[in-house]
Amino acid sequence: MNDHRPDIPTPAVRRLSLYLRELEGLSAQNTQTVSSSTLGDLLGLTDAQVRKDLAYFGQFGRPGVGYQVSEMIEKIRQILGTDKVSPALIVGLGNIGMALAMFEGFRPKGFDILALFDADPEKIGRVVNGLTIHSMDELAETVERKQIKLGIMAVPGSVAKDVAKELISVGIRGILNFAPASLDVPDDITVRSLDVAAEMEQLSFKVQWSD
Amino acid sequence: MNDHRPDIPTPAVRRLSLYLRELEGLSAQNTQTVSSSTLGDLLGLTDAQVRKDLAYFGQFGRPGVGYQVSEMIEKIRQILGTDKVSPALIVGLGNIGMALAMFEGFRPKGFDILALFDADPEKIGRVVNGLTIHSMDELAETVERKQIKLGIMAVPGSVAKDVAKELISVGIRGILNFAPASLDVPDDITVRSLDVAAEMEQLSFKVQWSD
DNA sequence: GGATGTGAATGCATTCACAGCA
DNA sequence: TGCTGTGAATGCATTCACATCC
DSSP states (O other): OOOOOOOOHHHHHHHHHHHHHHHHHHHHTTTEEEOOOHHHHTTTTOHHHHHHHTTTTOOBBBBBTTTEEHHHHEEEEEEESSEEEEEEEEESHHHHHHHHHHSSGGGGGGGGEEEOOSSTTTTTTEEEETEEOOOGGGHHHHHEEEEEETTEEOOOOOHHHHHHHHHHHHTTEEEOOOSSSOOOOOOOOOEEEEOHHHHHHHHHHHHOOOO | OOOOOOOOHHHHHHHHHHHHHHHHHHHHHHHHHHEEEHHHHHHHHOHHHHHHHHHHHHOOTTTTEEEEHHHHHHHHHHHHSSSEEEEEEOOOOSHHHHHHOOOOOSSSEEEEEEEEEOOOOTTOOEEEEEEEEEEEGGGGHHHHHHHEEEEEEEHHHOOOOHHOOOOOTTTTEEEEEESOOOOOOOOOOOEEEOOOOHHHHHHHHHHTOOO
């Protein structure tokens, strides 16, 4: 869709979402400008880190003043691609998939859940948050018609790899994976995996060895 | 509770959970031993990475043979502290909190959700998955009595910082945070934040700039 | 022969520190 | 003076490559 951006450190891109979140908060309280050090304080980062991160994407700040909040919000949304609304789908409507289907936090961030799929005949036809759960048979046609590029997977670990293949084969380009399984995908497909139980293990480790 | 472990890279600890997940899978198919390279292939990591990670915690492997699956599982669980069951609580029973309360994936990984809390009087008293939702007033007493050290927060972003303070003040040591807010906590408290919308932004970014 | 464990080398990301601009 | 943008220096993590052991 566009030029390759020159190599930007992955952690910097990750933090971009955090900057945006804080900037949106500042904007809500009518703050006009913010310095790298106050933005850093809000997130537990150094001022240098904030400046370097933002500088990867251009020169936004004004020396002596700081960054203009509204301008930065707009610019970061452009960079992340969330200035336009992106259609998305959910596969797997167990507890977590169901919660995500009802989650109100996607819309304001620029994502629109347009379709739900599940393999279980019991669930197909049920309506969640205004959307009907469809059979996997309808996946290809829906993705094509609604131009969906992003998919959220909340399926059992045992079928995760197969479902991911299916999503990719019908044209999905980015997958948010809640299943406890590692997906190996082609280079041009992006996956972010969130394993809730694994995160709990990390807490357990730190808490165990911290006294 | 124990000695400080010598400095182990955070990413290595993160991967430990992934190794455990794959090893549990191998064990379920009765695989006896596994080499660093096959374990790496399963996760998209190099063999050297796997060996270095595991070596941080001791010498588990046998040259010419590999790692014994069952022994490694046991050892990693000890390291993560999930060989014993850890009690945990959930605060905030909106869509996501509710899903987590019903999630069956915690128990087999060594976590036991023992209590649910919410500030909303509408929700207090309702029963979810066998547990009653309690008022925040009962937090301190419950945490004390049930020896809870781990908390899952699924509250609105606007109150997340306050709720975190409250959890910490009653003795919670590790927090899994689903709220879109960054918590600043004392050094001896561990936080892992999962912001679902932010993860979607990451997908959006990568997909946008990948053609 | 086949696989581990590990110093040494490389590659990234963060931090420093300062020139330059408002 | 206050704060940005950025090369240079530092600090970590990953990868290499090989001695070592079953």
